[in-house]
Amino acid sequence: MQGPRSPEVHEFSEVVEFLNQNLRLSSSWTISSEYPTALSANNIHNMSIIVEDEKIVSHAVLKPLVIKTPFCIFKVGAIGSVVTDPHHRQRGLSSRNIQNCLSLAEKQDCDMVILWTDQFDFYRRFGFELAGIEHTYVLENKIEIKNTKLRFVDNNRVDPEALLKLHTQHTVHSMRTPDDVRNFLKIPNSNLYTAWNEQNQLVAYAVEGKGVDLTNYVHEWAGSVDCLLDLFSFMQQKRNQPMTIMVPSHSTNLKKNLEKVCTLSHQGFLGMIKIVNRDALFAKIKKAFRAEGFDQIVFEKQGDVVVFGIGTDLYTIKNESDLTRLLFGPLKPTDLDFMSTETQEKLATLLPLPLWIWGWDSI
Numbered sequence: 001m002q003g004p005r006s007p008e009v010h011e012f013s014e015v016v017e018f019l020n021q022n023l024r025l026s027s028s029w030t031i032s033s034e035y036p037t038a039l040s041a042n043n044i045h046n047m048s049i050i051v052e053d054e055k056i057v058s059h060a061v062l063k064p065l066v067i068k069t070p071f072c073i074f075k076v077g078a079i080g081s082v083v084t085d086p087h088h089r090q091r092g093l094s095s096r097n098i099q100n101c102l103s104l105a106e107k108q109d110c111d112m113v114i115l116w117t118d119q120f121d122f123y124r125r126f127g128f129e130l131a132g133i134e135h136t137y138v139l140e141n142k143i144e145i146k147n148t149k150l151r152f153v154d155n156n157r158v159d160p161e162a163l164l165k166l167h168t169q170h171t172v173h174s175m176r177t178p179d180d181v182r183n184f185l186k187i188p189n190s191n192l193y194t195a196w197n198e199q200n201q202l203v204a205y206a207v208e209g210k211g212v213d214l215t216n217y218v219h220e221w222a223g224s225v226d227c228l229l230d231l232f233s234f235m236q237q238k239r240n241q242p243m244t245i246m247v248p249s250h251s252t253n254l255k256k257n258l259e260k261v262c263t264l265s266h267q268g269f270l271g272m273i274k275i276v277n278r279d280a281l282f283a284k285i286k287k288a289f290r291a292e293g294f295d296q297i298v299f300e301k302q303g304d305v306v307v308f309g310i311g312t313d314l315y316t317i318k319n320e321s322d323l324t325r326l327l328f329g330p331l332k333p334t335d336l337d338f339m340s341t342e343t344q345e346k347l348a349t350l351l352p353l354p355l356w357i358w359g360w361d362s363i
């Protein structure tokens, strides 16, 4: 048995073949077209494999993302394509690949790692917790298009630079290159819808579906709220089936408007998150609080607890999951009834920290 280790360059196609065989047997496309930035030769150093008798038997991949937010720039490692050959399961191989991805994330200065799974207890053993906030809105009824001057298009042939320009206007967004967007546009079953004004400028876009995932889910969008609502109406008319819009907690105006027209809304989690570089993360958070005028902010690890608060009004958190849920939601400082109201209010100016991963970046 060899590994966990990164594949050699010549093993890349074998890795993709192993993943296709184990995760995409009934798909007509290769899994690397679904996750073009994570499962690419450029990210081979972040793949973790275990080899037995010269055959790959287990795999996981880390994709570091740089996420800009209003208060901090985070480096977030996304972990995905965790899989072991059926004949080699229950022997700790995935656990070793996950540990390897965590150590790769730590070495590359990721503040935290995130993954999407339904196997919550398996990942809780490594310190992951369901955290962050995601709102979803189901649209079923026909909505009238208000701005009749907009032109709508439903194909993927759009300049990546124009999409990138709108994407970077989000308060929380990942750093992407035009090439990344070009590859995202080629993801199978990923359907782009766009809205254009009379000057032929792109004013909104929305993406539904992504490979085998997120069918009927709008996981990427950008543009002004009015244009987006009209674009969603166009998509509904065109598709004629229920559609779920995924929205970050900080998109307050869009949320308010979708609440009025949806048939169902729900608050869920962004994903399973684990903090990997606690000191670096605390330094960023304290800097952000100080920039808002809270010089007395405290976030320190002391022994096996975290001490936090303002000035001398200090509290402790022992549990790592509670810390993750306090920093990124869904816990709010105002939920902590043991805390003074004044400190609750001060902490609530920044916490939970706005965090969001757009659908094309998820792996």
Ligand SMILES: CC(C)(COP(=O)(O)OP(=O)(O)OC[C@H]1O[C@@H](n2cnc3c(N)ncnc32)[C@H](O)[C@@H]1OP(=O)(O)O)[C@@H](O)C(=O)NCCC(=O)NCCS
Binding pocket: 058, 081, 082, 083, 084, 085, 088, 089, 090, 091, 092, 093, 094, 095, 096, 116, 117, 118, 119, 121, 122
């Ligand atoms: C989920 C999956 C990745 C786990 O892979 P694995 O290599 O079997 O994982 P591990 O062996 O590390 O852990 C699996 C179980 O074996 C146990 N185990 C770990 N080391 C062990 C060892 N040395 N001996 C016996 N059992 C062990 C683990 O505690 C775990 O227990 P659980 O079933 O109660 O959770 C695998 O089942 C798989 O490929 N499934 C299909 C794809 C998939 O669903 N991927 C997850 C996407 S998020």
